[in-house]
Structure formats: structure tokens, C-alpha cells
Amino acid sequence: MSATELFIALFRAVKIKDLRWWPGFGSFEVVVGAILIQNTAWRNADAALQNLRSKGLLSLESIAGLEEAELAQIIKVSGFYNQKARRLSLLCKAIIADFGDFESFKSGVSREWLLARKGIGAESCDAILCYACERAVMVADSYSARLLGALGYEFESYDELNAWLGELEFERIYEFVNSANSPCDATAKADKLENENGAYALFHGLIVEFCKAHLKGKIFDDFAIEFFDNLK
Template sequence: MEFSNSYELLILLREKNLLKNSPKYWWPNVGSFEVVVGAILTQNTKWENVQKALNKWKIENGELRVEVVASFDVSYLAEIIKPVGFYNQKAKRLIALSRNILRDFGNFESFSENVDREWLLNQKGIGFETADSILCYACFREVMVVDAYTKRLLKKSGYEFESYDEMKEWCERGILENWDKIKSFYEDDLNLCFARFHGKIVEFMKK
């Protein structure tokens, strides 16, 4: 594929109808605490493994709620999320994160409205991609998530970046500069555009 900016890349990917069987925002159950959990569980593993862990969780505990996770014992949570690998480490981090959310925000609703990237990056086990996934898909912020798929796609087309934020800024800039041309496709919702753009890249690279 040939493109000179992220807007042209988005148009090329739109033509491929990659998300026809996906949820509106691509990531499942957007706007919920489940997204926060999924963003951490998916580190260094396939989404299929995350889905297994989430399904087991729901069978045993129902809806994923921050108050419930904060009360879990590490060994119990680790057993539930075993399919994702690094389960002891991820269990500790999820419990610590849940307790910090309750301590600093009171509940998930307040967290999703008020959290910022700096707070997320200060939490153990949360890096740039995880933080932006939480902001985009759990909190509906106007943030583009870039990942290993994005990096691989751009590198194949001759684009290399020195940092995560430089690649993210490149992806966002082309969309922002051409927003008037595409906003009608995305209900004038930049968050929706960024979410689906990320999803298109992932689904394209997985094929």
C-alpha cells in the first residue's frame, strides 16, 4: 500500500471493509471496566486467550466490576486469568490498579470521566499502549492507540519512528488535518474514528 499520511492510510483500509463483523468501536464492551481488565490481560498474549479468561471470569463472578476485583485474593484471580500467561504478575497488578482507582476516584464512572494519561502511566504494569487503550475504549477519549501491528504496517511502507508517541502523533495528525473530509463517516465523533482506525489496522495485519 502506498500512502503519504494517516488519512490516506485510513481511506485505503476503509475500502477493505475489515470491521463488518466487529462491534461499533471494534473493542468489545467499550465504556466498561472490562476494557481496563482486557487492556492489561492482552499484554504479551493473543486476544483469544484474553477472551477465555474473561469468559471464565463472567461464569464465576458475573459482570467485571472494579469493587469486586479490588477485593480478590491474588491466587484466586491468578487462577481465573491463567490462559493469558504471566497470570500471577497480572493478577497483582489488576488488584493494585482496582484499589488505586477506588482510592483516587471512588468508582469506575468517576475514573472514566477524570483519569488522565499521567495517572495511568504511574500505575505499575501500564505503558503507553495500555494507557491509550484504556483512555480510548474505556473512557471514550479522543486518543489513537498504536501497537505492534501499527508499527509493522508503517515500517513495511517505509515509515519508522523513534518513539511510541511520535508514531501516535503521526497517526493522529493526518486524521485531524483531514477531519472535515471524513467526519460524516464517523458521526462527527473523533474517538469513534480513532477506535475504528486502530481496529482496521489490527484486523488488516492479522490477515
């Protein structure tokens, strides 16, 4: 099985309403969310984002200007809030110091720069590059590892898993997703998939949504088991 075959099978199995999937795609909000989501459920990270938004603080300059203790209280619902406040504060100040503003960060940041920041590992780095900076970068996560593990694949590192997922045949993906005959949710059909960034973002989204629907604890449900059997 190839990454392209897995993508197509997941696209057939998962109803997805937005081809770009991640909330706030292309905005600074994604950078904040990539930190807040660490070691918590999305609902908790989203609640912390809502707190920042309601106070008019969901911007690079606003977070950089906050005292860490105040920021920690605002994002408390996300868990590990003192640690996350420290990481967010340092990251925002570093972005301003090295790039000046978010748009310059989007166009100029490198993977090496992000990985050198405290608290940003490979997954958070790739999520920022893909969803905030709109780069052609695949995000691998624990859902990806579990799904491919159920299909009999084993990977020794994040980079190895990421490389496997990244081997998409893009023209074949574009043709399939944009086909009038593809089983895509009607809302998603308003957009077309036209670039590698969009393909990677959608692939990650399909994996996450499939696992959220069919992974119960550490066990896949009967639908998923039949899905895997058909792919093997």
C-alpha cells in the same frame, strides 16, 4: 501519504462490523482486557474475561476484593497470570482509592495517572483512555509499526508513531465513513461516525484487522504488498 489517506484506504480494504470495534467499548471490561492482552493473543485474554464474567467477578469492586492468588487462578489462561493478577489488583484498588467508582474514573483519570500505575505502558494506557474512557486518543501498537514500516516509515518512539497516526482530518473522515457510497459493511452502517474518539477507535481497529488478515508471522501476504504498492 497522510494518516487520513491511510485510514480511507484501510476502510476500503477491510470489512469491519462495528464502528466502535473493541468489545465492551466504554465499560470497565476494557480496563481488565487491556491488562490481560499483554504478551498474549486476544483469544487467551478473552477466555480469562469469560472466566471472570462466568463467576460474576467482572467488576471493579469484585476484582479489588479478590485475593491475588485467587484472581491469578481465574485468569491463568491469559499467561503471566501472577504478574497480571498483581497489576489488576493494584490498579483496581487505586481506582477505588482515588476515584471511588468506574464512572468517576472514566471522567476524571489522566494519562499521567495511568502511566504511574505498575504495568501500564503507553499502549495499554491509550487503549484504556480510548476504549474504556471514550477519550479522543489514538492507540499505536506493533501492528501499526509493522504496517507503516512496510510503507517505508520509521519511528524512533511510541509517541512519534502515535503522533503520526493521530493526524486525522476528522471532517473528511466523518464524511467518507458516513457516506452512502462508502464500501462499509452493512452492519456497521447502523451507526454513524460522529466524534474524534470514534475515528481513532475505528482507525486502530482497521489497522489491527488488516494485519490479522494479511500479516503471516512477520511477512505480509500478496494482497497487502499490492495494497502498499498502491499507497506509495
